[in-house]
Amino acid sequence: MSAFDLIIVGAGPAGYVGAIRAAQLGLKTALVERAELGGVCLNWGCIPTKSLLHSADVLRACRAAADAGIQVQGVVPDLEKIVSSSRGAVERLTGGVRQLLRKNKVTVHAGHARLRGAGQVEVESPDGSRLRLSAPHVVLATGARPRRLVGLEQVTPARVWDYRDAVAPTALPESLLIVGAGAIGMEFASFYAAMGTRVHVCEARERVLPQEDEDISAFVHAAFVRDGIDVRLNCRVDGARDGAQGVALRLTQDGREDAITVERVLVSVGVTGNAEDIGLESVPEVRVADGFLATDALGATGVPGLYAVGDLAGAPWLAHKASHQAVACVEAIAGLPSAHAPKAEDIPACTFCHPQVASVGLTEKQARERGHPVRIGRFSFAGNGKAVATGLGEGLVKTVFDQDTGALLGAHLVGDGVSELIAAFAIAREAESTETELMRVAFPHPTLSEALHESVLAAFGRALHA
Incomplete structure (x- = not known):
């Protein structure tokens, strides 16, 4: 039996980040992972797909190079190299995660973890051997997997x-x-x-x-x-x-x-949570619905000493939500009064398709359904100097404000590069900024960020370039 202050099951964006924060707070921490450090996000999701999509963006840029006065010939995608590049990015980052865990003195166990009662975790190693770990606090961060589609069973x-x-x-x-x-x-x-x-x-x-x-x-x-x-x-x-x-x-x-x-x-x-075969039968008080565990904002399940964070705790299924919730959970365990997990609607979401999409807060429809008197601002990339000068193509920034209070209810962006812009509106929501503060900010010229400013101005009838 190996004793710890905290055991975290799963080394994805929730698990490994939570383990690092716990170690920083002086907790003797064990991290158990049955597959790869970094979880699905780093190994099979967020990171490799962004590498693939970067290759696609480069390919589109080469095909459109003539529009910028550059002649490019013989543009052919090399799939083997594209995939190899994405896997290389994964290897570098997983190596970085391993180094961070070692640096912070987190004990890592490779194997399948199962709860064996309050504060007890059994780890089955790849060679079949078993190890018992104990801790007053156990955090489950086992993630989620794709849902199956009924009707494809007869297909190879x-x-x-x-x-x-x-x-x-x-x-x-x-x-x-x-x-x-x-x-x-x-x-x-x-x-x-x-x-x-x-x-x-x-x-x-x-x-x-x-x-x-x-x-x-x-x-x-x-x-x-x-x-x-x-x-x-x-x-x-x-x-x-x-x-x-x-x-x-x-x-x-x-x-x-x-x-x-x-x-x-x-x-x-969609996805379903990885709640099977992790020993939940030993804690029947835990509520599980559709593979996800019911928790409060800080990951508490209602069973003393047992927590669930990240995808296993339900939507939104985003890596940054998982990391922030895990940090908040660990800080609460450590007794920090400042432990804080952002509300779901304050967590920005990005889709890296072409064109990119990024958003935070309420949609216009949601705001109206909640009874807000709304003011809507829209600003097109067609009026943005940087977008026009660099041929970035079409795009749109849409902002939703409460007409009476000036509160920023939501922001919705589409176009090249918007995933790098949405953080400004996420900060504004966390800081509870109103239209007054946002209109006073001097945005640098010429940048895409000016479109954010113009959208805010447009919501209150003050747009300068529309």
């Missing part, structure tokens, strides 16, 4: 992809159906379309990126159509089988049936 498994398959392809499919137009589906649609794959997107709801503001969803939909992507809304998969040319599928869209055959199908219809 190699023809049905999830994100792990899509992030490390050995060959480009000639055609690809992506089921689900959320962030993951739209990012892969952008990548494969840029590589030359004929991409179809099937979304059961009435718009792409349904979690985003309606104006932003419409903007992205139109951009995808211009890029030659076949987007089908109110569409579901009603059946699938192996065909001579690939996967033969029956789709129903707006009540009309259609048939389509593609080389591969990528399923991106």
